[in-house]
Amino acid sequence: xxxxxxxxxxxxxxxxxxxxxxxxxxxxxxxxxxxxxxxxxxxxxxxxxxxxxxxxxxxxxxxxx
Numbered sequence: 001x002x003x004x005x006x007x008x009x010x011x012x013x014x015x016x017x018x019x020x021x022x023x024x025x026x027x028x029x030x031x032x033x034x035x036x037x038x039x040x041x042x043x044x045x046x047x048x049x050x051x052x053x054x055x056x057x058x059x060x061x062x063x064x065x
Contacts, residue, residue, distance in 0.1 A: 001018055001020045001021065001047065001048055001049065001050060002018065002020070002045065002046070002047050002048075002065055003016040003017055003018030003019075003020070003021075003025065003045070003046055003048065003059075004016065004017050004018075004043060004044065004045055004046070005017075005040055005041070005042050005043060005044045005046060006024055006042065007024075007042065008037075008040060008041075008042055012028065012029040012030075012037055013026065013027060013028045013029060014026075014027055014040070015027070016046060016048060016059050016062070021050065021057065023057075025048070025050065025057055025058065025059045026056065026057070026058050026059065027048065027058065027059035027060075027062050028058070031048075031058075031059060031060045031061065031062050032062050032063070033061055033062065033063040034063045034064070035063060035064050040064070044064060044065075045064070045065035046059075046062055046063060046064055046065055047062075047063055047064075047065050048060065048061060048062040048063075049061045
């Protein structure tokens with residue numbers, strides 16, 4: 001899937017907006033591939049996969065598009 005980083009939090013996580021998912025998708029810095037968390041900016045295009053958990057939908061394998 002593709003999307004845009006909507007929000008980044010200093011604690012090492014953020015949210016991705018995507019037309020393919022009906023709400024913003026949470027991601028954690030531990031799921032980044034080929035990019036460091038501090039290199040990301042709100043508005044960056046990313047690719048990711050979706051994993052469903054007890055707490056909702058999470059983005060995994062997140063990389064800059």
